[in-house]
Amino acid sequence: MASNRIKNVAIVGATGNSGSYMVSSLLATGKHNVTAITRASSNTTLPAGVTAAPVDYDDPSSLVAALKGQDALVITLGVMAPPGTQSKLFRAAADAGVPWVLPNEWAPDTAHPGLAKDVFNFGNLADAQKELAAIGVSNYVAVTCGFWYEWSLSIPTAFGFDFEKKEVTFFDDGAAKQSTSTWPQVGRAVAALLSLPVKPEGGNKEKSLEHFKNKPAYVNSFTVSQKDMLDSVLRVTGDKLEDWKISNEPSHERWAKGIEAMKGGDRSGFVKMMYTRVFYPDDSGNFEKTRGVSNELLGLPKEDLDEATKAAIKRAKEISSH
Template sequence: MAKYVKDQSADFRNTIERVAIIGAGGTIGLPITNALLKTGRHIVTAISREDSGNKLPEGILVATVDYNDEATIVAALKGQQFVIITMAPTAPKGTHSKIVQAAAKAGVPYVMPNWYAADIGNVKLGQDILLGPQDQANRNEIESLGMQWVNICCGFWYDYSLAGGESRFGLDFSTRSLTIYDDGNAQISTSTLSQVGRAVAKLLSLNELPEDENDKNLTLSTFLNKGVYIQSFLVSQNEMFESVKRVTGTTNSNWTITHEATNKRYENGLAQVKVGNMMHFSKLLYARVFYPDGSGDFSNKSQNELLALPNEDLDQSTKAGIDLIAELGRRVERMAA
């Protein structure tokens, strides 16, 4: 694969313009889609099932596919330069591979696999949270088909996790209770949904290749077959709780606070998952990342400055997470109506 613009044909355009996204209306897909549309530099196509009920933003194109008919996926991806995969854990097994295989047949050069999480360089952590081996297999498959990948290493989504109940950051706003893992001082790298969206949009707004060997400007090629490390905050549970109290105007006396060892919490969650109780997966996942061994902290790898990402306000992001709880409640009511 040519490394420089000088080696390309005369009609080569050194920009990523045509982007396809799977899951464009989902939790992480929507902020990525909105950020890409906001740049005004991308033609964004949502790859969607015919029966999908997700509401998509204005300005996006839609290509309908049948995941049991590869020809429809290939046709939808024809002419795309970059495919972004965002899928829920409940997606049918093998869907990721179907998309990647179709992308290769459609001639797509770049894929962003379905990983918006921890440090891919920490193999032991990936094994312990049960997600790493599959992500490695996804990356291997992309490379074996002659394409290249970019992983987003962003840690847990701060606002989403804050709104997710006790099994995530230990906070349950409905009962005003908090489970503190160990002493609550372990800091982890975490990103807001909007920060992830901005990072992807910044990445795909870069030139694809350097002009020649003397061009030292940042390009998409800088990040190929690597993790892109971003974060909004390096933050502990105790720091989160202080922010929650500021935003809600509460004090410790308004909350029921308990403590639990991360290793015990992880082992309990893992035991439940091993017998098929996936309701406990979040418990093992979050507990393991909060281990006091520093495995949840990749701030020394952060590329925020490189991508010119903004500094965010913790309390504003905490408020966004609390607001998300109300929004999720409204969604449930609409579905039940």
């Protein structure tokens, strides 16, 4: 990287739910060359302007070759990605001399001790940051964005809303707030981060990529409670409060039930456990309050909660129709 700017960006998961928004936002800046790291067997169609770099994850040399000359690597991996995939990418990035990596974070605050302890995959994300730091070549920026709003609201075991039955389960009293993001907002955040000068230019030291070096970058769309979400649902649908059945469940009990379900092989227990934990009345999910967010620094817009709720309801209907 000869200049003080990130130009060449490689992304894993370029056509995924979140990665596609990151790609479109990066391309929209007009400042980046975007390369999609794809499996050699993939026949996925990439957006115009994106270069494909087919790799074999069992051949480290192919990964290194694909990452040579890249200024940044953005990693988005699905839950079904083979174990060790990100570690292979970390090592290849180091061997290729990639100076910046955005690891597969995209989560609530994994730096919160309680979350890292009670939700094992959050602890794994925090460990990944340590792994990359230990390799000692690439700097990282861990984008902490909370759960995806339009994805999570459409899943009954996640935020507790069942749109088909018009039922909602409030965890405790439904008043605990948690920070959450839409896919488009995180796409904009990635593009904004990678459009910053690497080293400060002028007097504003915070407006540089180095300001976020080897630590989380907190961004969000909304910080809302389940009650706030229900209010939005009622505005979007035109339903009245009495049209919905509301029940309550203690958050600690719901988390424990999720753990027990997982032990019995019920995969829905994982979702229940993970989501419930950020609604504990300890502000663990409210990183806007506990950490502050970099939305203003990155020039991120204020979004319309009801528009995001509308997208979630549309997605829920599509799921139920399949």
